[in-house]
Amino acid sequence: MYQSLNYQKQGPVSVIQINRPQKKNSLNTELRHEMEEVMREIAADAKQRAVILTGGEEIFCAGADISEIEGAASAEAAYQHAREFQILFEQLEALPQPVIAAVSGYALGGGCELALACDFRIASDTARFGLPEIKIGAFPGGGGTQRLPRLIGTAKAKEMILIGDPITAEQALAVGLVMKVTPKARLMEEANAFAVKLASLPRLALQASKMLINRSQEMDLASGLELEARSFGAIAHTHDLAEGTKAFMEKRKPNFTGD
Missing domain, CATH: 1.10.12 (Lyase 2-enoyl-coa Hydratase; Chain  A, domain 2)
Known part of the structure; x- marks a missing residue:
């Protein structure tokens, strides 16, 4: 049914998996539209009590699809592109159900911002989080400059955004970016156990x-x-x-x- 994601219901838990491995799970317009459709369905279903958002074992999400950014030929086009993904992340954040990002591998740029819009982040020990846009002459345009300092504090957020180097899962745990680090083989098991716990609550x-x-x-x-x-x-x-x-x-x- 979907081209860029997999979606399934596991009892009271909805699982969304980004599925664009040939494009490093990057965010494009098709994926955005499919995520919006899935989120509308989840929001309207009172039987769905928690959501897990995940990607691949090696790459959670590598950020925005560069081919679409290159097509933004004007300031207005670039603004519209940023707003479209900001709105997507706002919709994710506003879901009535709690959302858990299960992150393995790289969560970079828009991929990191996608994880920031979730309520909880559980990382595999191979996860890396980064906002490297400064290295190509840009900065995070999907909410990173706003959500990251609210989550980990201004000083650490400035370090991540102004320098652009990724941090490890353990470093992310130390600054409060993730709630738990687990071996890669157990990531989905841990995420599902936490989701089921949330789903059991009023x-x-x-x-x-x-x-x-x-x-x-x-x-x-x-x-x-x-x-x-x-x-x-x-x-x-x-x-x-x-x-x-x-x-x-x-x-x-x-x-x-x-x-």
């Missing part, structure tokens, strides 16, 4: 928590607290909150339904 509370944390980056404290309180009120009469409270009192495991 859906509405999980979605609200993700939304509130994401929105906290753009709101002042007073506005954020107001939104938090409003959202807390919105889940007050959900089945899962009642079930979770009852299970706690009865000292048993809750049976969450997602409602």
Whole structure:
């Protein structure tokens, strides 16, 4: 059905795999459109509780397809190209389900920015993360200058972006870019185990928590607290909150339904 990605549902977990090995899993217009279609389907499916995004064993994603960038003949065309992928990453970030990037091999340029738009990153010990655009006279145009400093701090983000050298999985773990490093052979097993754990949690509370944390980056404290309180009120009469409270009192495991 899809030309540039593989998509499957494994119970409550959706798995998206970038599949352009002949182009080093680079991001092009076709892949963008296919990802947008898949994300619309996932967002509308309440039975899908978590998402894994992955690539190949040697290359997660090598960034933007250079042949398309070369076709941007004007400042306006380059702007539009950047915005198209910024919007794609915003859609990924805004998915109601938590998204896990399972990264093996190189995640460079737009590939690194793609991983940054996910909620969690689990890396194989062979993973390398980098924003090397400075070395060709450019800089990250898919959100890297905005998301990376929010995630790892300004100083380290400047080092990665202004120098452009990639970092190892262990270095990424040390600065908080990834949550876990695992042997390559166990990457998908670890990602799936974490996704299943997320999928077992109360859906509405999980979605609200993700939304509130994401929105906290753009709101002042007073506005954020107001939104938090409003959202807390919105889940007050959900089945899962009642079930979770009852299970706690009865000292048993809750049976969450997602409602």
